[in-house]
Amino acid sequence: MDKAPIPISSAKQPTAKQPNKSPSGWKIIWREIVRDKVAFISLIFLCLVILSVFGISLVLDQEQIVSVDLFSLKQPPSEQFWLGTDYGGRDVFGQLIIGTRNSLSIGIIVTVLTGLIGVLVGLVSGYFGGTVDNIFMRFVDFFMILPTLMIVIAFVTAVPKYSIVSFSLIMTAFLWMGIARLIRSKALQEKEMDYVQASRTLGSSNLKIMLVQVLPNLSSIIIVTMTLNLAANIGLESGLSFLGFGFPESTPSLGTLVSYATDPQTLESRWWIWLPASLLILVLMLSINNVGQALKRATDARQRKG
């Protein structure tokens, strides 16, 4: 049963070519993305955003951007301030760049960390099965029932001072279970495969089988899940900042810029403060999702575009 969301262009042509994942999975992924124009444009866009944001923020003086200027409060866009200034006289464009960098960094760190933990737990649990699996899965079950948003809010309140890294760790602590479950179920299937049984009888160590043989076969699904998670994590971070449980203003993020819009006057008459950040979040999420969906199709032979 195929429950994968369908691509936008939805030229669904089940021209199954290779029944199994071929060793050249990466090539297929690449080919698939290049063929899917929307995904390809999204990918290029993403790369551009990441490069320019990290590039420009190297040049920008962060201290300068968050410093307050009494004589240029709430200015509309001008040559000096491309996107105007906020109520502290701070350059919104600079904040947008730094904010995007911070939001992306957190998103990426959290995605990578949750990916690592999830894959590790899932792989071990699924590969060994039995008691190990049972213990791990009870643990995962427990984390699954947590109302994540509320717990993260409570946690952030309890930790009075945090940096990008510790904030990412808090988020990671409550977000790794989904991927762990997925990898576990795949690993369970995989270990029944002939090649694993063969290696076992040949006396390969469990560690070697897991890392060298099982893991590569799961790599594409890991990539897909992590890409989609990246979008979700960026969304969660900006949501937390929006509610006021993210970063302080001196560390701008996309969510803090959007949260300025809760002031009706900013919302109505100072669009340059919140609109660019809102649009950027939207476009970033769209692009990441597009790429993710394309990857998903690439790994699911039946949906490939050819």
Add this chain to the structure above:
Amino acid sequence: MTKKKPVNARSLFFPIMMALTVLLAACSSGNGNEESSPSATTETATPTSSASASPSASETPAAEDGLYSINDFSNVKKNEGEAIKGGSITFGLVSDTPFEGTLNFNFYSGDPDSQVLSWFDEGLLTWDKSYVYTNDGAATYEVSEDGKTFTFTIRDNVNWQDGKPVTAEDWLFAHEVIGNPKYDGPRYDSNFTNIVGMAEYHDGKAKTISGIEVLSEKKLKITYIQSTPSLLTGGVWSYPLAKHIFGVMDVAKISASPEVREKPIGFGPFKVKSIVPGESVVFEKNPDYWRGEPALDEVVLKVINPTTIVQQLETGGVDLVDSFPVDQYPDNATLSNVEFLGTIDRAYTYMGFKLGKWDAEAGKVVPDAKAKMGDVNLRKAMWLAVDNDQVGKKFYHGLRWNATTLIPPSHPEYHDSTNPGVAYDPEMANKILDDAGYKMDGKFRTNPDGSELVINFISMTGGDIAQPLAQYYVQSWQAIGLNVQLEMVEFNSFYDRVGANGEDDPKVDVYQGAWSVGIDVDPSGLYGKDAIYNFPRYESAENDRLLAEGISEKAFDVKVRQDIYKQWQKLMVDEIPVFPTLYRAVLAPVNKRILNYAIGDGTNLYPYQIAVSQDKPFVKE
């Protein structure tokens, strides 16, 4: 309307929670600059008697360069048109959370609840513009020769809304409940401990409070341990508790009872008709109100989010609000259907310097001679370095303004307007630091002994400009070569770290706080050596002397008391354990159809007089 919050007069310093922001941040309006608030102006600023004070020329205060001044605001609504009979108005309670619903003066703790309460209940005593008790209220009082014994007489026609008379027993009962160890509200304070026999009663050593005596159905006598002028400015607990209703309940359960939460009772001009918990209350008039039958038939109170105030005002969704965010004022100053009232807030923002620690055992402050901020030259330089005048103009459009002393102009009798405080002068700041031996070493100055000087500054989050404001101060200090590190913390952590629980965080050197001061001027609760809220942990013999004299018997003479506090304000400007940064004012928009309404104290306008000139609110043209 004499809006008396039953904040216990005596102390009434509440910290201003920036976290709950908009509520309070809302109150600001102010003078353009400090020089313009000498006594003459202050009188207009807190205009007292009813109609007059309005600077009639400009009903909408004119703005030059987007600047406003509290002096252009009246605290009394201009009456236009004839009152119609009856009518219904809507009062907007500005809050981003629902109100708690502890609807009894003896138990409530949040400001939103007190807003609800003030429509259907009131204190037995009223006060004038100087916050001194008058004999115009529901009870009158006489003081004995020695100033310790008060005899109160409740007027005969003062009745609870269920028809039962308000009696001296009820008043005694309020004291008994609050003094009961099982009492769960926040009222048991120095007003009570100052009553003869209260401590024994509270500790269970006595069955009755020996200092309170019921003389007759309507007469009560209270004897206080210490006589101070503060007793007359809110030192008496004047909110009775209906004994015929609450007398049968367990004290610990009263605050949760339906008689407090769902069908609350009072003796005010309106009575509660229906409540949607946390959201809205509908009041109907209490025709038997002791001052006379209220003009309005109905008052609807609803909670409105700070973000929707303007929209609600424009459409007539609300006629009045309890507060208005000052930063939204410039864009709405010309709203055609409302008039903005304004008055000086009893509050100030300040910068505090940590000079010692709190000794919990002894219950007193312990100054530390070697504290980082111990040098008065350093503190003075930091005051000189900040341009509060510009801060008020730029961030608050002149509706908050440079503060000079620690007694705000909301207390015109005691605020020393001749004391200029310390004005912005960065060159002088540099000079003082140079002279005191703080030498520049690279980008920043070192201590006189050559060691590195890093000053840790904490400030509260919440409210839009909290962060930029704190950041501005840091930049000002860096400009004179001081390496100040800012940390923004949320309300609870903030007070935890400055020492609200007695455990001061040694890493805090400077902090920015705000106090809302009580109607009594006595500052010992904030600067006395045995006050835990003396966060700077400042102590000096001169300070002790002045604070003690300010509440001594000779201070019953207003002139003497003024002089004492004038000296104290000067002492604080010289020693700078803290320095005030901004005074603020309250703005209150009122729909033009509302008549007989005022904000502030001693206006002789009461809620029962509020009327409307037409059936429906004016809407924006």
Add this chain to the structure above:
Amino acid sequence: MWRTVARRLVIMIPQILLLSILVFLMAKAMPGDALTGLLDPSIDPAAMDAQRVRLGLNNPWHVQYWDWITQAVQGDFGQSFRFKMPVSDLIGQRMMNTVWLSLATLILTYLIAIPLGITSGRFNDTWADRLITGYTYIGFAAPLFIFALLMLWVFGFHFGWFPTGGSVEPGTEPGTVQYVASKIYHLLLPAISMALITTVTTVQYLRSEIIDTKQKDFIITARAKGASEARVYNRHILRNSLLPIAAFFGYEITGLIGGTIFIENIFSYPGMGQLFLSSISLRDFSVVTSLVLLYGAASIIGALISDITLSIVDPRIRIK
């Protein structure tokens, strides 16, 4: 099956207990407590301390926890310090608002998802399908809080079609038609805002489900037998595709929980999400702990309901 359900319910108990310890520890780790906000210099610090002792705030956490949990299992979740009323009553007041909001959102979600999903799946690759998939892509990417903010601004402020706060008009009598109408009017905009975002996954799912079913053998057979197109869709495809969707509603609960926190905050709608945020900042711990537990229990039960319905709908799926 009922044995497995019972077993799942039993497993739930240690889970909830663990959750309660976690939340309790975090609450205690937060700086300050409920009394921190009561800075009043006229109150003797000793009196404050007495209050703390009375409330047990000075005890070590495990003692406090034990006191709390022993009460909680008897249904007494303690007093809200701020509201001065039993937590269960307080939550009861707010819970109905959140329940109504969630219910309205769920109904709207399906009202939107089913026609869109069916159109999109039945007529895939037409312009209508492209329009709908385009919407689902944007809806999938758009953060709820940004969308809700815009909805509030456009329909609440700009056009003034909907109220911008509260759950009911003041003064309406509970039980009357006006009261119910006013309630619905107040929750309509928040519910629509949330539904328009949450519905997209269901639309996507329904669409691919229908496209999938279309190519199944039994449909092809039915067509071959000459069944009309309408009959094929109504009798065969829809039944097969809709049932799993209906069963998913339990899982939706988890998503709604997160959503209502944002929505209630943005629309100042007095429900549990708003209560949670304000209780966190005022350190009203008993409320915070109880709310998290309640939400935890709700998502467990939601998942259980879904598992059960799924196993009834589709015998291939067995719950364990």
